[in-house]
Amino acid sequence: MYQVKLPIFEGPFDLLLHLIKKEEINIYDIPIAKITRQYLEYLSLMKALDLEIASEFLVIAALLLSIKSRMLLPKPIIEDEDEVEVEEDPRLELAKRLIEYKKYKEASSKLEQRLFFYKDVYTRPPELEREETELVECDLFELVSALQKILKEKEGRMEILLEDTSVEQKMEYLQRLLAMEKKICFFSLFKDTEKKIEVIITFLALLELIRLKKIYVYQHRLFSEIWIYRV
Amino acid sequence: MKDHSKAKKIIEVLLFVAGEPLSLNKISQILEIKPEVAMNLVIELKKEYWEAQKGLDIIEIANGYQMCTRHEYSPWIERLKKQRKESKLSPSGLETLAIIAYKQPITRIEIDSIRGVNSIGIIQTLLEKKLVKIIGRKDAPGKPLLYGTTSEFLKTFGLPNISALPQIDELIQK
Numbered sequence: 546m547y548q549v550k551l552p553i554f555e556g557p558f559d560l561l562l563h564l565i566k567k568e569e570i571n572i573y574d575i576p577i578a579k580i581t582r583q584y585l586e587y588l589s590l591m592k593a594l595d596l597e598i599a600s601e602f603l604v605i606a607a608l609l610l611s612i613k614s615r616m617l618l619p620k621p622i623i624e625d626e627d628e629v630e631v632e633e634d635p636r637l638e639l640a641k642r643l644i645e646y647k648k649y650k651e652a653s654s655k656l657e658q659r660l661f662f663y664k665d666v667y668t669r670p671p672e673l674e675r676e677e678t679e680l681v682e683c684d685l686f687e688l689v690s691a692l693q694k695i696l697k698e699k700e701g702r703m704e705i706l707l708e709d710t711s712v713e714q715k716m717e718y719l720q721r722l723l724a725m726e727k728k729i730c731f732f733s734l735f736k737d738t739e740k741k742i743e744v745i746i747t748f749l750a751l752l753e754l755i756r757l758k759k760i761y762v763y764q765h766r767l768f769s770e771i772w773i774y775r776v
Numbered sequence: 777m778k779d780h781s782k783a784k785k786i787i788e789v790l791l792f793v794a795g796e797p798l799s800l801n802k803i804s805q806i807l808e809i810k811p812e813v814a815m816n817l818v819i820e821l822k823k824e825y826w827e828a829q830k831g832l833d834i835i836e837i838a839n840g841y842q843m844c845t846r847h848e849y850s851p852w853i854e855r856l857k858k859q860r861k862e863s864k865l866s867p868s869g870l871e872t873l874a875i876i877a878y879k880q881p882i883t884r885i886e887i888d889s890i891r892g893v894n895s896i897g898i899i900q901t902l903l904e905k906k907l908v909k910i911i912g913r914k915d916a917p918g919k920p921l922l923y924g925t926t927s928e929f930l931k932t933f934g935l936p937n938i939s940a941l942p943q944i945d946e947l948i949q950k
Contacts, residue, residue, distance in 0.1 A: 558891070601892055601894065605892060642890075646891065649874045649944075650871060653867070653871040653874035654870075656870055656873065657865075659934055660932065662847055664850075664861050666845060667845040668795060669792075670795050690904075
């Protein structure tokens with residue numbers, strides 16, 4: 546039995562850099578015909594192995610072929626010496642992108658080293674509850690994931706029914722609720738709601754109140770309970 | 777606060793109890809001293825920990841200081857907790873994170889163009905892990921979202937602040 550070990554590339558640039566490194570060539574002076582051939586060979590190998598080839602690989606294959614053909618074209622003969630306009634090497638653009646990519650590839654391996662080191666560093670969990678002045682403002686992403694959580698919890702139990710409560714009515718209700726209490730827990734708003742549409746209306750009302758700056762939504766720390774405050 | 781060594785001990789207990797990075801501002805407010813004085817005290821304390829070869833360390837992280845264990849003692853902590861702290865990030869996740877860290881604020885299209893591949897799924901994962909966040913919209917056609925790193929990112933990678941990342945142009949020389 547043969548075992549074929551095929552390196553997995555993050556993308557076309559990753560593959561190109563691998564080929565360049567293997568051939569020990571200068572990034573600014575890529576033998577385009579040779580590299581294009583190797584690149585295409587790799588793609589057909591992927592195809593032969595029934596691996597899905599991401600369309601991005603094909604985009605760069607097309608780019609390589611176009612550079613190759615541009616390099617084959619004869620250069621125009623320049624008559625007037627003064628008007629010499631140095632024609633840009635068709636490979637330059639690709640070289641620049643490869644170098645840019647290589648920089649971040651390098652940076653990501655530095656990050657990985659840090660990650661590896663700091664995962665062995667432990668801290669203790671906070672002893673005290675954070676003061677309210679140190680609350681972090683809750684972003685939309687956090688709110689939407691909270692909504693997803695609620696919908697998931699209620700899944701199966703919920704019926705979809707036409708509800709006569711409007712977003713405006715819900716907003717009024719929330720504001721009245723907040724007039725009585727300083728803060729409300731996000732999840733408590735949905736505790737007794739069994740209708741999907743009502744969950745969504747309540748959520749929309751919250752978003753609208755945030756937009757109008759009538760309420761603030763805060764968390765003690767990431768992933769913790771979300772609190773709604775009136776302004 | 778005149779008593780120098782007492783102030784240092786107060787900082788020590790604050791760092792112990794906090795469980796999260798404490799900024800110099802916060803420390804100086806509590807002790808009613810200047811931030812520069814607080815910084816010197818923290819540095820002295822850190823030095824003492826180092827010289828005494830303690831199991832604990834004080835590190836500068838996420839715009840503050842935090843007490844933590846020295847990494848070489850992690851095997852024993854794992855025995856206590858009976859599990860290893862997982863830090864799963866795929867190579868493409870790290871690559872995308874590196875681009876966001878250095879080029880922030882940056883749009884998805886700009887990330888895609890550097891990587892040569894679509895990064896939408898990876899950005900989603902990074903958002904879920906709270907390593908990156910949406911920090912606004914670019915004033916360009918379609919008003920694309922702009923991404924940046926979070927303080928969770930700084931904590932995960934042990935960085936005092938974002939400018940503590942190694943200089944990107946130096947990386948390529950080596």
